[in-house]
Amino acid sequence: MFESQQYQYFEDVNWGLLRLWGDRRDKDVLDVGCGFATTSQHIQQLGNRVLGVESSAEAVKIARTRIGEVIEADLQQFSTERKFDTIIFADVLEHLAWPIGVLRQYKAMLKGGGSVIISLPNVGLWSVRLGLLFGRFHYDETGVLDRTHLRFFTRSSAIEMMRAAGFEPVRRTYNPGLARPLVPLAKKLLGGEGGDPSAILESTPYRVYLKTAYPIERTIARAWPGMLAFQMIFEARPA
Numbered sequence: 001m002f003e004s005q006q007y008q009y010f011e012d013v014n015w016g017l018l019r020l021w022g023d024r025r026d027k028d029v030l031d032v033g034c035g036f037a038t039t040s041q042h043i044q045q046l047g048n049r050v051l052g053v054e055s056s057a058e059a060v061k062i063a064r065t066r067i068g069e070v071i072e073a074d075l076q077q078f079s080t081e082r083k084f085d086t087i088i089f090a091d092v093l094e095h096l097a098w099p100i101g102v103l104r105q106y107k108a109m110l111k112g113g114g115s116v117i118i119s120l121p122n123v124g125l126w127s128v129r130l131g132l133l134f135g136r137f138h139y140d141e142t143g144v145l146d147r148t149h150l151r152f153f154t155r156s157s158a159i160e161m162m163r164a165a166g167f168e169p170v171r172r173t174y175n176p177g178l179a180r181p182l183v184p185l186a187k188k189l190l191g192g193e194g195g196d197p198s199a200i201l202e203s204t205p206y207r208v209y210l211k212t213a214y215p216i217e218r219t220i221a222r223a224w225p226g227m228l229a230f231q232m233i234f235e236a237r238p239a
Contacts, residue, residue, distance in 0.1 A: 014039040020171060028049050029043055029048050029051070029085065030051050030084040032087060049068060051068070052069070054070060055073065087117075089117070091121065093151065118158070122144065124154045169235070175230050177230025
């Protein structure tokens with residue numbers, strides 16, 4: 001009845017989210033579904049106070065080595081009297097059956113003038129469209145069609161979701177997706193079968209990619225992000 005196969009999660013640094021964050025400092029930040037805190041550790045290093053919420057005990061152990069405080073809890077059951085300048089939902093909402101309700105729930109945890117930062121995979125990515133053209137819609141180990149995703153978003157439907165939850169987008173950016181469909185292959189080559197998929201982040205090919213190909217990808221994707229963006233990243237404030 002339930003999935004029993006081990007799932008190897010790949011958590012890249014969300015460079016687009018960090019670009020949107022900029023150099024903000026001295027902020028109280030809640031990272032919802034923080035995972036391994038691969039991205040929010042960079043936000044803490046800028047001089048911010050980061051609290052992570054994560055349901056996976058394995059991920060919590062790693063996240064606690066990277067950010068100041070991590071609470072092991074179901075993000076849909078979590079509540080606190082504390083208030084935050086920014087609440088981050090980095091590739092989390094697509095895993096939930098009712099993301100609008102979760103956004104409404106967390107809105108009460110924002111300080112006055114606070115905002116949410118939301119990162120979502122783009123189902124309009126070229127590789128997904130090409131697959132549909134040939135009648136292919138198969139879940140993968142990672143990426144837009146990750147087999148743990150329950151919801152799928154385009155740029156317009158993502159904005160509709162935020163507005164339905166009582167938020168208005170004020171800024172947006174993206175991560176390019178020209179090379180992203182190759183990640184499953186890279187995981188096999190660099191992480192090995194049954195190995196650690198995060199090994200790709202420490203590899204020389206990945207570092208070379210970040211310095212050379214990634215900037216070119218961003219430039220190309222800027223022309224048509226609805227087709228060429230892998231992740232859509234929004235900052236929104238209560239309407």
